[in-house]
Amino acid sequence: MVCQNLQRIEEKILQACQKAGRKREEITLLGASKYADAEKIRQAYWCGVKVFGESRAQDFLKKLESLKDLPIEWHFIGNLQTNKVKYIIDKVSLIHSVDRPSLAEEINKRAEKIQKVQDVLIEVNVGGEETKGGVSPEGLSRLFEYCLSLKNLKVIGLMTIPPNIKDPEKVRPYFAKLRQLKEKLQEAYGIELPHLSMGMSNDFEVAIEEGATIIRLGSALFSSNFHL
Numbered sequence: 001m002v003c004q005n006l007q008r009i010e011e012k013i014l015q016a017c018q019k020a021g022r023k024r025e026e027i028t029l030l031g032a033s034k035y036a037d038a039e040k041i042r043q044a045y046w047c048g049v050k051v052f053g054e055s056r057a058q059d060f061l062k063k064l065e066s067l068k069d070l071p072i073e074w075h076f077i078g079n080l081q082t083n084k085v086k087y088i089i090d091k092v093s094l095i096h097s098v099d100r101p102s103l104a105e106e107i108n109k110r111a112e113k114i115q116k117v118q119d120v121l122i123e124v125n126v127g128g129e130e131t132k133g134g135v136s137p138e139g140l141s142r143l144f145e146y147c148l149s150l151k152n153l154k155v156i157g158l159m160t161i162p163p164n165i166k167d168p169e170k171v172r173p174y175f176a177k178l179r180q181l182k183e184k185l186q187e188a189y190g191i192e193l194p195h196l197s198m199g200m201s202n203d204f205e206v207a208i209e210e211g212a213t214i215i216r217l218g219s220a221l222f223s224s225n226f227h228l
Helices: 002-020 037-045 059-067 082-090 099-113 137-148 168-188 204-207
Strands: 027-031 051-054 073-076 095-097 118-123 152-159 195-197 215-216
Touching: 002 204, 037 051, 037 059, 051 059, 051 082, 051 215, 059 073, 059 082, 082 099, 095 099, 095 137, 099 118, 099 152, 118 137, 137 152, 137 168, 152 168, 152 215, 168 204, 195 215, 204 215
Parallel strands: 027 051, 027 215, 051 073, 073 095, 095 118, 118 152, 152 195
Antiparallel strands: none
C-alpha cells in the first residue's frame, strides 16, 4: 500500500516539476511519520523514501530505536521545546522549526557541546494564525540576524505550515509569500538559502510550483484512504 501511494505521489511530483520547469532531483520527499509506526516507516524506506520527519521528541526516540538498522536521514519538523533539544541534537540532520531566539540559542549550545554545526530552517507563520508556531513575517529578519550570530547553527532556509484550506489554489499565496521572504533575506544579507520546506499531502503540487525543495507528506504516503 505504501509503495502504491509512493508511486502515485511520484507521478504528481513529476507533473508539478514539469509544469514549473524544475527537475525532480530539486525536491526532497520527506515522510512525515508522526502517525506512522516503525513498520510503516520501514515499508516506506524500502519503497524508496530515505528522509523522514518526526514531530514529537519522545515518539521519535522510540521509533529511532526500532529502526536503528536503517540509515534513515531524520529531520525534526514539529514544535520543539527547548528542554527536548538535548535528546535529538545528535540524531537529526535538519531542524525545520526554529521560531524564537531561545530555541536557536539552545540548539547552538547543545550543538557546540558535540562539536556539530546544526542545520536549521526558520519557521514562519505566514498565515498569522495564533494556533500555529512560527515567527511573524515582520519578525523574521530580526530572528535571522540573531541566528547568524550563533556559530554552531546554520540557517539553510525557511519552513511554513499554511492555514488548513482544502483548495490548494487558495494556499498558493502563502507559499509564494514564503518564497518572497526567502528571496528578500538572500538579497539583504548576501547569503544563499537553498531550502523551502512547504507543502503537505493536500497541496504539495502547488508548493512545488512555488519553489518548495522539501515537501512533508504524511497521509498521502502512509494512509490507505487518502485519495490523491
